[in-house]
Amino acid sequence: MVDYLERAFPTRQMRVFTDDTGTARSEPMTDDHGNPVYNPQAEAARAGLIEHICALPPIAAALDGLLEHFGHDHVAEVTGRTKRLVSTGGGAQKLESRSTRSSQADAAAFMAGTKRILVFSDAGGTGRSYHASLDVVNQEQRVHFLLEPGWRADRAIQGLGRTHRTHQASSPLFRPVTTDCKGELRFTSTIARRLDSLGALTRGQRQTGGQNLFDPADNLESEYACAALTSWFHLLVNGKLQSVSFTEFEELTGLELTDKDGILKEDLPPIQRWLNRLLALPIDLQNRIFDEFLTLVETRVTAAREAGRLDVGVETMLVDDATILDDTVLRTDPLSGATSHLITIEVARRRTPVSLERILRIADADDASEFLINGKSGKVALQVQARSLMEENDGTPIPRVELMRPTRREYQRVADMFETAWKPILREDFAERWAAEADEAAQTLERETIRIATGLLLPIWSALPSDHLIVNRIATADGRSWLGRMVYDEHVAHLYTKLGVDRADNLPADQIAKSVLSGRSVDLVRPFAITVKRAIVNGKPRIELVGAPAAQLPWLKSLGAFTEIIQFRTRVFLPVAEAELILGKILEPT
Structure with a gap:
């Protein structure tokens, strides 16, 4: 940071002059001998800032902070560094040398369960496995925190693959880590987009790249985000936003949104430039702008999901058993002989309900949470705050709540909650009913009949419904699987008619x-x-x-x-x- 200030802090004295067109311009000043002239006040400001920064206590890097907090005896470090500072007690530290054998010993200690925490980097992730293998002592479920993922999506996938492999006792829980600074979403969004792109290129499906780590609303460079940014620009120019005024935004970011007549330009700044300019704003202002922008993104993603137009790639549906009830040939290619099918499958699966302990932890962490019971069905739900939606015409926020149920979650507008049968319930009664619902859901084998169009789909893609763009992979416990487009009951008759199937x-x-x-x-x-x-x-x-x-x-x-x-x-x-x-x-x- 000091080097950056010494090189980039503006200390050159500027001279204002008028060009041939009468426009006032500026240029760096030089003396009579051609030497640059510096402003003494700017140089003093730079020196004072450097002095202040150097007087601040140092901030530990993430790796050293983890080792210091949990202790070197409890954390296995598998990185590429050859030296590290180790606390010896009493505030003293000593320099410790590390070799390849040190990393191997730490990795073995983690897999043996001697050290419960493992920290590894790109240098320590190549060719190694840290999953809950059935062949090692430590078979506990891994909780993989993705910290400082970097810019390369392939490296991120490689790191995630270290803890998720075959022949394991349980699959890991992935936890991307960010701070309260909303500008950090700029970087995680890029990772989300690149992971999606990498999955589409290497596996033909975006889910393979993203590993379901990110929601469509997390990608700040998607079509929904770009459309939301256009709406944000219109609301800003019309003075409908609370975070920042139009004049203040132009002054702080240097982005020009209107022409000389005050009309919004057709060629607006792209979302990448807008995001980069926001990173230079104060943190509080960043967060307020991001909150409004993410509200618009969530509004569009929610509308697309409700209309069935949200394309989330391939979703895997894990079932206990599947039985083919009907297999209708929709089309046979005259050249290759490849066929397109509409398969009717009866699937049976058990839900994985949220445990009582976890839902109570969520309730305790949210001060605005409320325990509810439905007066008609007798079912319970935990009400927590959800991101608001926004009216794109006037920027009016639409408050929402999230109702968490044992096997699903749903969103309701706050205004609509008064017309429902949900009412408050005591914590003790809620806990008793939740535990009963969760036990019932875990023991119940639900059966449903679904239809998927599979086989050679490209020639019949236009005949499939334009809404409900859901591609599923149905996988059974015994290894069978089917991949195809979901077709709902209301689509079947039209599909047969359009393809000429009698x-x-x-x-x-x-x-x-x-x-x-x-x-x-x-x-x-x-x-x-x-x-x-x-x-x-x-x-x-x-x-x-x-x-x-x-x-x-x-x-x-x-x-x-x-x-x-x-x-x-x-x-x-x-x-x-x-x-x-x-x-x-x-x-x-x-």
Whole structure:
């Protein structure tokens, strides 16, 4: 830091002059002999700052801080350094030399359980394994804290792989470590983006790179973050933000957002430049700006998740057992013979509930937490604070809470909580009910039926639904797995129709009705060729039968359909509430 101040602190005296266009400019001053002129006040300020910094107590590096806190006898160090300071008691320290054998001995002590803590770096991670191997004494679950990950994603993956391997007693818990300075998210975000990119390049799926360490909202360079930054710029120019004013932001960052007429520029600064300029701001101001920006990112990510458009790559669904109920060939490639399939699988799996001890620790750590019980179902939940959303038009915050349940979590707006059946409950009653729910969930084998499109998917990708972009790998305990796009009930009939698979008529009437109400039309050929689709009449949704023969109108009306003449054309509709029943009658074999 002192070297940086000596080289970069501005001490050169500047001279203001007017160029040929009448614009005031500045340039460094020189004397009559061409020597640079320095400002004595700036030199004195630099000297005073260096003197103050050198008088401050030194800050221990992360590695030395860990060794000093836990003790050298309890921490195994596997790094590349050859010397280190070791405390001898009474405040004295001695210089200790280290060799390759020292690192090997420390690694062996950790695997044997003699030393409970292991600290390793890039130099100490190559070619070594620190996982809970079934062949070593120390088989406790590893809690891997990712500290100072650096800039190279491949190195980060290599380090994470040291504690997560086959033939292990348990998989590790990964914990990325950051401070309260929100600017540090700039660096962890870059790691998240590069891990995702590396996984996509090396394994064809982003999850392989990121190892599920990061949420889509953690990537500050994603499409959601870029769109959120544009919204942030608009709110800033319109004076809707609380963190900083437009004038103050331009002065502090040097970013020009408007043209000479005060109109927001079309070519706004990219998010990388914006993030880098924020790092130079005071910490408190950084945190306030990041809080508003991350709120906008969370708003967009939440909206995409609720709409089914959030692309999180491949998600692995671990199940205890899976049974194929149906396998329909959707398409056969005429050249290669490769096939595309829609597989119906019944899966059985046990949930892993949150333990009572862990939920109570979370409650004690959050002063705003509250124990709740649902007056209708009798289920309990822990209410904790969640990141707010934000109205992108006026910047109004939308407070939210998170309801933590034994097997899942959900988010609710604070304003909507008053309309729910959740009410407070005593801690003792909450603990009793939570333990009972967790035990029941752990012992219950849940079964559900899912459908995935698998095989050669690229030729039929356009026929698959544009929403709910979920790619799953279903893996069983005995090693079987299926990889493909999830297809929900309301999508099946439309998928068959679009690909020309003669199966739509064989689908249950309820699936056809769900598909139509979700906006996807279905073609039927039995008992006659008609198209079932959703129509909006007088602002209300209806189910319409398009192409019904005129001679069949009395029969359709006898089943419960009704007709209306709209713009001189007779149209046939089904009552939404009775659509499934009527469709079932229409599809009954004659």
